[in-house]
Amino acid sequence: MPEIAGFNTRAIHAGQEPDSLTGAVAVPIYQTSTYKQDGVGGLRGGYEYSRSANPTRTALETALAAAEGGARGLAFASGLAAEDTLLRTVCQPGDHILLPDDAYGGTFRLVASVFARWGVEYTPVSLGDLDAVRAAVRPTTRVIWCETPTNPLLGIADIAGLADVARANELLLAVDNTFASPYLQQPLALGADVVVHSTTKYLGGHSDVVGGALVAADAELGERLAFHQNAMGSVAGPFDSWLVLRGLKTLGVRMDRHCANAAAVVDFLAAHDAVSAVHYPGLDTHPGHAVAAAQMRDFGGMISFRLNGTSSQSGEDLALAVCAGVEIFTLGESLGGVESLIEHPARMTHASVANSPLAVPADLVRLSVGIEDVDDLIADLDQALAQALERGAHSSASTA
Known part of the structure; x- marks a missing residue:
């Protein structure tokens, strides 16, 4: 297949080859928890247990990575599950996070009521003011958490400008791209390290599924996130993965x-x-x-x-x-x-x-x-x- 450049073509085809056995055009729903092994350690296609990997979820994760132009996509049970996994992967007690001063309420609750009890500090800052962002960085800062547009005040942050601040201070820049969707905005191409989605929203698009996603620009970060995804276990089920995959085609x-x-x-x-x-x-x-x-x-x-x-x-x-x-x-x-x-x-x-x-x-x-x-x-x-x-x-x- 030639290299695919167009967004809509990638959304329809990436990770979604017709089924090799039947020719089915739609990715099958692999509604299974476990897989027959051909001898001890003899895995078929690398699948052993559906918390670790499931073919339907793999198709979605491949499509998400293609949609955002990233190295690795990961699908979760909710957007907050994705956020939790990301922050637990890159933060530890004593670290500091910069948040938008009009962040989504669920993100603020996660950081202020859960991570703060774990010893992680945070500062709300106007991400539209790069000087204010620079001034808020501490020696313990690990993450700039960005939403653009923000929820609900539709604030805008300069992703490329924030990426410059992050690189200068060796920070991770995470961008919640839920409001824009990968069709309207490509944070990784602008310098972000990881993109976050509530796939419940535009990616699913039909108010019939709850899910979340992370897409990492770097394969090494993607591997670290995948380890925590499996270790923490808050993964998207096969039917939920299939619904988001179907929604992505018409995004x-x-x-x-x-x-x-x-x-x-x-x-x-x-x-x-x-x-x-x-x-x-x-x-x-x-x-x-x-x-x-x-x-x-x-x-x-x-x-x-x-x-x-x-x-x-x-x-x-x-x-x-x-x-x-x-x-x-x-x-x-x-x-x-x-x-x-x-x-x-x-x-x-x-x-x-x-x-x-x-x-x-x-x-x-x-x-x-x-x-x-x-x-x-x-x-x-x-x-x-x-x-x-x-x-x-x-x-x-x-x-x-």
């Missing part, structure tokens, strides 16, 4: 639609009087727009926005009313599926960072824009905003 075409729909929704929100701010890196006014335009193919399907309070209700009350008033958007956590989701981060996905330096605004709403007809999505938000404002006006009138 490119889905992301094109997510991005186009999100851009139209952003235009609507930015012009609405009830909206005080829209967080989306595709906006010229976004502080990270130039960096995002340079390192991303497009700006993604995630949006967050804040709401103006009125004389009768706070911005938080209005945000909650909008979340309750939508009919096509589904109120729910997670993101990256074909269906559009809406949520209130302060009370839902980011409740774990309440009263911390990473607390998110109470008037913030987060959207995962799906691939429905965009006119329907805009009409749904329009009616939800109108209904919320009208309810507040009635409430004010009744108390006057």
Whole structure:
């Protein structure tokens, strides 16, 4: 087979040759825990026990490495399982981690409530400010943990700039690429050491699987991660691997639609009087727009926005009313599926960072824009905003 350059071709074919026995085009689901050995130590294809390796998971891990342009891909039971394995591989008690100052709540909880008890220290820092990152590095710092775009404020970090800081200080740069996906952004090509994914999101793409992944740029790091993956055991099962593998095949075409729909929704929100701010890196006014335009193919399907309070209700009350008033958007956590989701981060996905330096605004709403007809999505938000404002006006009138 000739060398494959295109993303979509790699996503469909890497690690997914037709089955040698039957010619089946789809990778089989090897729903087995163990394998017959041809004599003691005589393994067929290197498989002995499915915690250590499974052919369906191998296909996914090969495809993930190809999608991100890495040396080794590894699939896990969840995104947090992948994060936990990575940090336990490269950190030890007494080490220090730099986190985004608007990191995903689950990542902050893992570091602040689990690793901190193990003696690992951390500092939240604005990763968009490279001078601030340099100033936060300590002799004990081991990892710069980057999300770009961030969850839920859609902050942007300069991956190549962070890679320079990491190399100058002999640190590992890990990039959570979940919001962008490998179709929109290639952190390893920009100098990152390892990419992290919640494959539950855009890679799976259909809200029917929970999973995680690591892709290492360097084969030696990949081997170390693979050892800990097996030793810790939080691996993706064969059916979950198959679902993510199936989702990966259509990632490119889905992301094109997510991005186009999100851009139209952003235009609507930015012009609405009830909206005080829209967080989306595709906006010229976004502080990270130039960096995002340079390192991303497009700006993604995630949006967050804040709401103006009125004389009768706070911005938080209005945000909650909008979340309750939508009919096509589904109120729910997670993101990256074909269906559009809406949520209130302060009370839902980011409740774990309440009263911390990473607390998110109470008037913030987060959207995962799906691939429905965009006119329907805009009409749904329009009616939800109108209904919320009208309810507040009635409430004010009744108390006057």
